[in-house]
Amino acid sequence: MITLKNVQKDYSSEVKIGPIDLDVNRGGITALVGPNGAGKSTMLTMIGRLLGIDAGAIEVAGCDIGKTKSKDLAKIISILRQENHFVTKLTVRQLVGFGRFPYSQGRLTRADEEIISRYIEFFNLTELENRYLDELSGGQRQRAYVAMVLAQETEYVLLDEPLNNLDIAHSVQMMQHLHRAAREFDRTIVVVLHDINFAARYADFICAMKGGRVVQHGPTHQVMQAEILTDIFNTPIEVVETPRGLMASYF
Template sequence: MVKVMNLFKQYGEKPVVEDVSISIPKGKITTFIGPNGAGKSTLLSMISRLITKDEGEVMIEDHELGNWKTEELSKKISILKQSNHIHLRLTIRELVSFGRFPYSRGRLTDEDKEKIDQAIEFVTLTDMENKYLDQLSGGQRQRAYIAMVIAQDTEYVLLDEPLNNLDMNHSVQIMKTLSRLVRELGKTVVLVVHDINFASCYSDYIVAMKDGRIIEEGSTAKMIEPSVLNSVYDMDIDIHTINNQKICVYFQ
């Protein structure tokens, strides 16, 4: 289990995460929602140790985050950031092979190659695995990056705005892939999204943040309610149920 206790982070005089405590359920999709500047991405980065926390604790399987050796932590938690800046001309397969670095240190074994094959197949990119990233659509490129994370084969998969700049069709494909990660491979997925409807359709647990604090958290049924969402976003949000699925409608 990942357990966060009294986490703080500030830049200069401005606090961006204040006294945050949460427990992330295993084998589920947990989604962080909230307006821009709520602290969602900062919290995700502290959980993965991409950035340092100022105060508080992050417990990974009963061990404090700071006590994990980097090579062991990279076999437990993987993270895909919102902006991926790889300036090399790589094929999909070459990119996905980076996910095996914690195990192979660049010298791929037969087991590594099998994991790479499985990851590429999981995101349905096998027929184009030798294409270069700059030849792909935005949705295909994002699936390639997710395949890299899958190849890393960690128990916890963290994604910061994986739907950013994707159209509706590609966004649905990504979310279905993440659902399969949980359902078929038993992973624990934690992500930041801005579209509440994607959070409603695919999340098991939702954490709502505002001004660096957690406003409310709970099951999707509990969280996708006007009384909760209106307090988080400071706007009128109406809820409709279509085919037993809650859909949010926004009003200024």
């Protein structure tokens, strides 16, 4: 479980995140949703200890992230931020191999190579594994980055807007992969999403933020209600029952 207790980040007297009290259930996908500036990415990076907190405490799998050694935390939680700009010339396989660094310290073993191959195959990148990142499409490159994070084989995986700059087809493919990964590899995936309908279709839980606070959190079907979504996003939203589940209509 991921637990936030009275967590707060202060930027100024007018701008702050929190206080936040939240328990993220183990297993499946939890989607962080909300309007721009709600604090979704900030909360995610605080959980991943890429951003310090000004008050409160965060625990992941029972470990206080403020006190846990980095080498130990890297085997519990992994995170992929939006800014993925590698300036060096890397192949797909080399990139995915970085996910093994907490274990190999750069000296890959046969077991590491097998794990790398597993995630390259899982994300349908086998034919591209020797291609350089700058030779790939945006969708292919994003799959490679997520494969790298999953190759770290942590129980908890944090993804900040993995659908950013992807078209509809590649967004669907990415969410299908994440949905499978959560179940086949028994991962707890926390993902920041802008499109509420992707959260409705693929997330097991939705955590909605607004104004730096968590305003709704629960099973997807409980949060997918017209009144709740209208209030969160400050625009009229209808929730429609479809053969594939609940969908939000906001046009």
